[in-house]
Amino acid sequence: MAGLHFELVSPAKLLFSGDVDSVVLPGTEGEMTILPSHAPLLTSLKPGVVTVTGASGAQRIFVRGGFAEVNPNGLIVLAERAIPTAELDAAALAAQIKDAEEDVADATDGEVKRRAQENLDHLKALQGAI
Numbered sequence: 001m002a003g004l005h006f007e008l009v010s011p012a013k014l015l016f017s018g019d020v021d022s023v024v025l026p027g028t029e030g031e032m033t034i035l036p037s038h039a040p041l042l043t044s045l046k047p048g049v050v051t052v053t054g055a056s057g058a059q060r061i062f063v064r065g066g067f068a069e070v071n072p073n074g075l076i077v078l079a080e081r082a083i084p085t086a087e088l089d090a091a092a093l094a095a096q097i098k099d100a101e102e103d104v105a106d107a108t109d110g111e112v113k114r115r116a117q118e119n120l121d122h123l124k125a126l127q128g129a130i
Helices: 090-106 110-129
Strands: 004-009 014-020 022-027 030-034 041-045 048-054 057-063 066-071 074-079 082-084
Touching: 004 022, 004 048, 014 048, 014 057, 022 041, 022 074, 090 110
Parallel strands: 004 074
Antiparallel strands: 004 014, 022 030, 022 048, 041 066, 048 057, 057 082, 066 074
16 A cells, blocks of 8 residues: 555646655756655745656656645645646647747747747646656
């Protein structure tokens, strides 16, 4: 039986809740592995892949920022956005990246350009997760 209770929540839905063996997180200070009985911890997350390993194997979920908290009850990840990598479509993502690159090139206002670049960076991070 796995010994770490893990929950991954995004604003849209609860993506995962259950007992697992380990969780690898993309922390802002570096990648970290959380195991059962881990010391309490609170960290921010950078865009990257959360790898959840349990009895049924490993599951990869792309997260776009957020926070992780390890407490005596387990691990909770509150993600800005979360998408299982199995649901990502490489061809559709490539088309979205092309459109986003055009948006960045066409932007004249500083704030519009910043938001377009942020979107492009997010899409490229998603592509790297595939």
